[in-house]
Amino acid sequence: MLRRILFAFALCAGLMAAGSLTLSAQRDDSGVDPSSPRGGIDTDEEKDPRPTSDDLRVKEAVEKGLRHLARIQQNDGSWINNIGNKLGDEYQINPDGYGKPNVGVTAICCMAFLAAGHTPDRGEFRFTVARGLKFIMDCVDPQRGWISAYGTRMYEHSFCTLLLAEVYGMTRDEVVLRHLRGATKFIIDSQNQYGAWRYIPNQNESDMSVCVCQLQALRAAANVGVNVPSGTIEAAKDYVRRSYRTRGNGFNPPGGFMYQLERDYDPRDTFSLTAAGVVALQSAGEYSSHSWTYRSELTGQTLTKTIDLNKSFVYLQRLRPEVEEGGAISPTRRWSHSYGFWYGHYYAAQAFFQYQFSGPAGERAWVEWNRTNRINFLKMQHGNGAWTDEIGGYDPDRNAYATAMACLILNIPAGYLPVFQN
Numbered sequence: 001m002l003r004r005i006l007f008a009f010a011l012c013a014g015l016m017a018a019g020s021l022t023l024s025a026q027r028d029d030s031g032v033d034p035s036s037p038r039g040g041i042d043t044d045e046e047k048d049p050r051p052t053s054d055d056l057r058v059k060e061a062v063e064k065g066l067r068h069l070a071r072i073q074q075n076d077g078s079w080i081n082n083i084g085n086k087l088g089d090e091y092q093i094n095p096d097g098y099g100k101p102n103v104g105v106t107a108i109c110c111m112a113f114l115a116a117g118h119t120p121d122r123g124e125f126r127f128t129v130a131r132g133l134k135f136i137m138d139c140v141d142p143q144r145g146w147i148s149a150y151g152t153r154m155y156e157h158s159f160c161t162l163l164l165a166e167v168y169g170m171t172r173d174e175v176v177l178r179h180l181r182g183a184t185k186f187i188i189d190s191q192n193q194y195g196a197w198r199y200i201p202n203q204n205e206s207d208m209s210v211c212v213c214q215l216q217a218l219r220a221a222a223n224v225g226v227n228v229p230s231g232t233i234e235a236a237k238d239y240v241r242r243s244y245r246t247r248g249n250g251f252n253p254p255g256g257f258m259y260q261l262e263r264d265y266d267p268r269d270t271f272s273l274t275a276a277g278v279v280a281l282q283s284a285g286e287y288s289s290h291s292w293t294y295r296s297e298l299t300g301q302t303l304t305k306t307i308d309l310n311k312s313f314v315y316l317q318r319l320r321p322e323v324e325e326g327g328a329i330s331p332t333r334r335w336s337h338s339y340g341f342w343y344g345h346y347y348a349a350q351a352f353f354q355y356q357f358s359g360p361a362g363e364r365a366w367v368e369w370n371r372t373n374r375i376n377f378l379k380m381q382h383g384n385g386a387w388t389d390e391i392g393g394y395d396p397d398r399n400a401y402a403t404a405m406a407c408l409i410l411n412i413p414a415g416y417l418p419v420f421q422n
Contacts, residue, residue, distance in 0.1 A: 064385030065407040070128050077131030079400040081105040103149050104156025107163040112404040115411040145182025153199045158213035165220035184221040195235030207260045212276035219283040220419040237284040241292045255311030271319040272344025278351040329379040338390035342405035349409045357422050
């Protein structure tokens with residue numbers, strides 16, 4: 001026992017010396033950082049001491065998922081995931097992107113551990129998180145704040161920024177803060193004339209899927225005191241509002257959010273894009289239906305648009321992949337839109353979690369959504385604890401992305417991550 005304790009202290013000291021963990025805040029005897037807004041992460045004893053049988057099954061599933069992630073972490077702290085980009089409804093891998101350490105997936109994996117109460121300096125998997133964090137910080141361009149490796153783009157940068165914000169909120173680590181400030185500024189400086197973002201910094205196009213990632217990272221950074229100009233948020237909020245569909249498109253009901261405003265020939269709205277649109281507005285401070293007055297770029301007229309988020313939640317309920325596609329649910333099931341399956345569910349769960357605070361109808365919708373997530377996701381889990389998909393691959397011995405996403409979603413109600421809170 002003494003040898004293990006001494007080894008743990010030695011390893012932690014080595015990580016701090018490497019610049020991955022520099023805890024500058026003073027701590028009291030309990031080990032809680034008094035400067036943290038929440039006083040550190042709650043212990044299990046502070047939570048409901050009487051979990052239901054369903055709670056215990058979910059906890060066991062998440063623990064199996066986290067152990068799978070810990071097993072497949074690389075020695076440099078990263079997680080492997082083919083690096084590529086979206087092409088239609090599929091994931092196109094870069095010619096030199098096979099089997100590479102992926103900073104974005106590494107950030108999502110670390111987030112999965114944080115969501116279960118493991119931080120870089122606390123919990124069973126603290127060294128797993130610390131190694132992942134160090135890998136990400138080693139990939140930061142110190143001049144630009146850009147976080148990238150092996151050709152990753154704005155998606156990955158935003159998830160890394162989000163992770164840095166959550167870690168800083170828990171540890172008050174000055175090294176993390178320095179990287180967070182640079183990464184946040186990079187997002188702000190990369191916003192284009194439409195008020196949004198695309199795959200490449202300052203690209204002359206925008207889309208909802210990238211926009212929500214950046215907005216949520218900015219919100220997380222602002223939550224821990226990093227300066228984010230109000231003009232940046234307002235411009236992004238207007239972009240998201242313009243993307244809202246007040247009418248159905250002949251296939252889908254009203255309340256959806258479009259993929260790209262600039263591509264009038266392909267104004268797609270889908271389950272994942274609509275979930276992203278709702279969370280983008282929530283991240284910008286809009287949690288309920290509201291009217292928005294704006295000037296038409298075509299006519300110059302002043303117009304008013306009603307953003308009815310209740311319709312958006314009905315949209316999500318109707319177009320949930322398991323509902324729309326039907327059929328049996330199993331670990332080996334391949335969904336028609338596998339590329340956006342976990343991405344869409346990640347944002348849909350957050351959207352419904354916030355919706356519960358809108359009133360009784362929202363609370364009922366969240367309870368049912370979360371119940372369905374638990375039932376369906378546990379059916380999708382492989383025996384080794386993994387989940388699989390197109391992005392992370394269908395080999396359960398290797399998939400990190402889907403596994404981390406599933407663990408994150410199932411742990412949103414735990415309330416460990418401030419960005420998921422109301």
